[in-house]
Amino acid sequence: MIQRRVYLRLGFGVLTLCVVGFWYGLPWSALLVLGVLWTASLWGCLRFGVRETLKIPPPPAILCPQTNEPCPLATLHRDEMHRAVADLEMRNRDLERFASMTAHQLRSPPRTIAGIAQALHEDYGHLLDAEGTQFLQDIREDAASMAEIVDGLYRVSKVRTMTDLPLEPVDLNELLADMKIAKTKRGLLRPQDRLTWAHLPVVKADKVLLTEVFLNLLENSLKFNESPNKVIRITARERDDDRWDIMVKDNGIGIDPKYQPKMFQMFQRMHPQYKGTGVGLALVSAIIQKLGGDVHVQSTTGKGCMFTFDLASAEMVWAQTSTPKA
């Protein structure tokens, strides 16, 4: 496609020739031809719009290693792949925007439902009997539950659609120390409970996502635990492939092995008698997969749980990837 500026130059040049030709008395037929050419160049300029038409040079062809000649098939596949990747990235961004907008819209109604139920309880609760009061409490709890589900869904979808995740060295000892302080301050970790860890490695991860992993696992360990003294112990084991296995073990109520295959799926609640949305472990699984690892559990009923997941060592030269492990 000829650039607009070529048309402009052509038009200017032809117009100049017309004027010069007229000045020097060129035959009318010649002037007519020049006039037509100028009009055509002006039309071409208008035809291709206001903006410059950029001529983006095509990427170089892939050369066949044996012959050093351009290999059309490989070039075609590479170009198709680039287009597919660009298309997927655009769809991912659209999906992320859609999820963000949807989550925002869905958060508002449960908030106001809970607020109005609270207001009814405070201002008109004296008119209600025990059953009416319980209904209001149910409304509040279900509204809170709905908001948690929406948040959980949004967080899982955000993790799954992440690309180009920037990874950094994360000292697990420091991360857990901060978390312990926060949980103690909020009263979730009582004086009689113990959260301990062995000397843990520095891993290559996203600190915010890894914090989310430990938050969910620790909250589960504390929640699904009837022991008078709750114990959580975190250890690490180095593997041969420059990765570390991280083990989170508790003395909680455990999980029946027959239910374990589906416990990392969305909305699967292993203990319905406890409050929860069934999103936490799905989020843990999505994050660990995004970090290139796997998570699994060993447990029997009444004997606590041990969650094991693997992370890259910070010493490993990280080949930047955000695709889940197959």
Add this chain to the structure above:
Amino acid sequence: MVHRILLAEDRPQDVRLTQRALKKAGYAVDLDIANNGREALDRLQQINGCEGKPLPDLLLLDWMMPLVDGREVLQTIRKDPALRRLPVVVLTTSRSEGDVAMAYEEGCNAYLTKPVDPDEFQKVIAALGLFWLTHAVLPQ
């Protein structure tokens, strides 16, 4: 002392809950309501054009509103010399990092998210009142 607050919020239920929370927190507030960003800007410009009528002490701004959203309201306010100094607190359900970053880039003074739990929301409103209506020195 009665503080004047302009609340820009498109959901009437949220307006009622915010009004109630401010009343429960015990702050003497003259609360003006704008149902969207367009109304908020019109209200501010109308006040600005009337001699003797003061601007609100604080704008509580929802982020996602129809017609004109919170971002546009902030952009317009910060460009207007007469409105530029108005303290703006974004009060929204959105916890998106993008929205938080954008709100501060456009010049909000604080960004608060509305918790689902009514008791937590009450604490947020109480803290907002304590800082902005009790301790902070607001521009005249």
